[in-house]
Amino acid sequence: MRGRHPGAKTAATSQPPTVADHPTTPAIPTAGAGAPQVSDHPVAAGPLPAPRTTPAQRRPHQAKIAQRVIPHDLRPAALRDELIELGDLFCAYQQREEPDLELLTGLQERKARAFITWADVTSEGALRWEARRAEQAAATARLQHQQRTGDITGDDGPPVDRLLSVSGQWEHARSVLAHVAGHTPLPGPDARLLVLMLTLRTAHTGTGNLVGQDLTALGLTDPQDLVEQLTGCGWLSLPGTADDLLASRPENATPITVPSLAPREDGTGPFTFGKKMRPKLSG
Numbered sequence: 264m265r266g267r268h269p270g271a272k273t274a275a276t277s278q279p280p281t282v283a284d285h286p287t288t289p290a291i292p293t294a295g296a297g298a299p300q301v302s303d304h305p306v307a308a309g310p311l312p313a314p315r316t317t318p319a320q321r322r323p324h325q326a327k328i329a330q331r332v333i334p335h336d337l338r339p340a341a342l343r344d345e346l347i348e349l350g351d352l353f354c355a356y357q358q359r360e361e362p363d364l365e366l367l368t369g370l371q372e373r374k375a376r377a378f379i380t381w382a383d384v385t386s387e388g389a390l391r392w393e394a395r396r397a398e399q400a401a402a403t404a405r406l407q408h409q410q411r412t413g414d415i416t417g418d419d420g421p422p423v424d425r426l427l428s429v430s431g432q433w434e435h436a437r438s439v440l441a442h443v444a445g446h447t448p449l450p451g452p453d454a455r456l457l458v459l460m461l462t463l464r465t466a467h468t469g470t471g472n473l474v475g476q477d478l479t480a481l482g483l484t485d486p487q488d489l490v491e492q493l494t495g496c497g498w499l500s501l502p503g504t505a506d507d508l509l510a511s512r513p514e515n516a517t518p519i520t521v522p523s524l525a526p527r528e529d530g531t532g533p534f535t536f537g538k539k540m541r542p543k544l545s546g
Contacts, residue, residue, distance in 0.1 A: 378397060
């Protein structure tokens with residue numbers, strides 16, 4: 264029998280360590296970046312916290328008059344105060360159940376003066392135009408009030424002489440008033456006032472231009488409803504709706520037509536005054 268190397272026995276009898284001899288803990292894979300993390304501890308279920316809400320910030324109140332925002336930094340302060348007060352007074356007037364033409368005349372005169380000053384301060388031509396419209400609205404309301412009350416004189420002379428200073432103007436104005444009294448298609452003082460203004464605007468050819476301010480300046484209780492009634496009965500014709508008319512401004516005036524005032528085939532109409540007289544009566 265051959266001899267063995269001294270280390271052979273050791274090599275033959277040595278065995279690799281088994282799992283039983285050395286128990287090991289299974290390796291837990293390392294989570295990579297972005298992998299979900301799982302906790303060993305259960306999390307108690309509960310209501311989710313309500314998301315934080317940022318309280319809505321209220322816009323500061325913007326004072327307005329005739330659909331125009333009154334700048335908060337307008338100077339002088341006395342002008343801004345007057346415009347704000349007038350805006351509130353016109354809003355209050357529109358809530359009245361019955362029109363007060365004497366009160367409306369005073370409001371329109373104050374508005375005309377305030378807008379002239381506003382135009383001087385800002386050099387904005389549209390403000391001067393609106394001041395002119397307020398003057399015309401005041402004259403119309405004053406004349407209507409005088410017709411209702413029969414008071415055509417005053418402490419400083421006959422109002423008619425002050426408003427209609429050219430010879431023959433009063434006779435033409437009288438003919439317009441008589442026509443309106445006999446041909447207004449709707450009842451009520453608001454309807455008569457609106458028909459008077461529309462008649463003066465379209466007296467010569469049956470056509471004219473109108474903007475929303477022309478209606479709102481009259482202080483009517485519901486101008487939109489009146490316009491819709493006038494178009495509904497055929498007395499007034501518009502290219503759009505009553506809303507479109509009320510929203511129109513000087514740069515996009517609305518053309519209007521009163522068919523009953525259009526010249527007849529022989530060229531005559533209900534009134535005898537010419538083109539130059541019509542704007543004077545309307546003003």
